[in-house]
Amino acid sequence: MDKMLYVAMSGASQNTLAQQAHANNMANVSTTGFQRDLEQARSMPVFGDTFASRAYAMSERPATDFSAGAxxxxxxxxxxxxxxxxxxxxxxxxxxxxxxxxxxxxxxxxxxxxxxxxxxxxxxxxxxxxxxxxxxxxxxxxxxxxxxxxxxxxxxxxxxxxxxxxxxxxxxxxxxxxxxxxxxxxxxxxxxxxxxxxxFLEASNVNAVEEMTAVMTLSKQFELHIKMMTTAKEDDESVSRVLQNS
Structure with a gap:
């Protein structure tokens, strides 16, 4: 239960950062010479005093797209x-x-x-x-x-x-x-x-359709993370009631 809640929480948090990266690209779609930031997510183990059995999601900007604009x-x-x-x-x-x-x-x-x-x-x-x-x-x-x-x-x-x-x-x-x-x-x-x-001036190399699609996809993922946290809460309350009645 605790692991499920932690993964969902970290996923929602990092998902918000990913949306910020794509939103920044969208905001610069008309900025001459702007080169879009790439974004990706990966799982990372949680290191500490105990065995790294837990993992969390991490959003990062690994590079910049240096391709030329029109x-x-x-x-x-x-x-x-x-x-x-x-x-x-x-x-x-x-x-x-x-x-x-x-x-x-x-x-x-x-x-x-x-x-x-x-x-x-x-x-x-x-x-x-x-x-x-x-x-x-x-x-x-x-x-x-x-x-x-x-x-x-x-x-x-x-x-x-x-x-x-x-x-x-x-x-x-x-x-x-x-x-x-x-x-x-x-x-x-x-x-x-x-x-x-x-x-001539070089236009931004941001593809507005791709960025908008990415933002929409990340928004759906964020909703899923919130739903998982709600489910974890409901499961925890159910377990508590069972223990009280036993």
């Missing part, structure tokens, strides 16, 4: 998205290097090129600074070219190059800040094979 045309020159495998390097708030799949870039008042989330875009030797310009272009290899103020149309100067990387997926993790980081904490090297598409 490219959405914006027609804006400073909107870029990685075409195929790879990432764009940005400077995280703590000063370390992090990675994104797409960036709606803009130039701030100091001339620093920033992603849509406000983080500086990394170049050959740090955050990219853009001089005053009349026009800016981003090449497929990440090269940033500008036409300076008052210059003729053919006077194009290369300013810097966006750092594009493609580390093994197994060496990456998504942090609580929503950015991609290397598990080692070390910056990934440049990869000349990574290309970007200018005038």
């Amino acid at each position: 490219l959405q045309a914006t027609g804006r020159d400073l909107d870029v998205a990685v075409g195929g495998d790879g990432f764009i390097a940005v400077q995280a708030p703590d000063g370390s290097e992090a990675y994104v799949r797409t960036a709606a870039m803009n130039i701030d008042a100091q001339g620093i090129l920033r992603a849509g989330n406000g983080l500086p875009i990394m170049g050959n030797s740090g955050p990219i600074a853009i001089p005053p310009d009349e026009k800016i272009d981003v090449g497929s290899d990440g090269t940033i070219s500008i036409r300076g103020m008052g210059e003729t149309p053919n006077a194009v100067a290369q300013v810097d190059r966006i750092k594009l990387v493609n580390p093994p997926v197994g060496s990456l993790t998504k942090g609580t800040d929503g950015l991609i980081h290397t598990t080692s904490g070390q910056a990934a090297p440049f990869d000349a094979n990574v290309k970007v598409e200018s005038g």
Whole structure:
């Protein structure tokens, strides 16, 4: 009886956490560049002073789905998205290097090129600074070219190059800040094979139908756990009445 109640209780608790993971994916179905969190459940033995004869359910987020989302045309020159495998390097708030799949870039008042989330875009030797310009272009290899103020149309100067990387997926993790980081904490090297598409943003790779189905399934499982706890309570009360009458 005690084991049944414990398993059902732990299952309901972990089931709620699983629903939160899928709900977060659903909430970001329209967030550009968002990569969905995977979720799974498994049984774990309860270790302690006695033999581990009991088990409980545990929900966990084992990894992130790094598959690419669909490219959405914006027609804006400073909107870029990685075409195929790879990432764009940005400077995280703590000063370390992090990675994104797409960036709606803009130039701030100091001339620093920033992603849509406000983080500086990394170049050959740090955050990219853009001089005053009349026009800016981003090449497929990440090269940033500008036409300076008052210059003729053919006077194009290369300013810097966006750092594009493609580390093994197994060496990456998504942090609580929503950015991609290397598990080692070390910056990934440049990869000349990574290309970007200018005038595009990458949509979220969340499948709304799959996430909604998962939430509904987990909701039914939660109801089953509650029913098991109610049954355990009724069985316990029945046993108590039998003992009282004996």
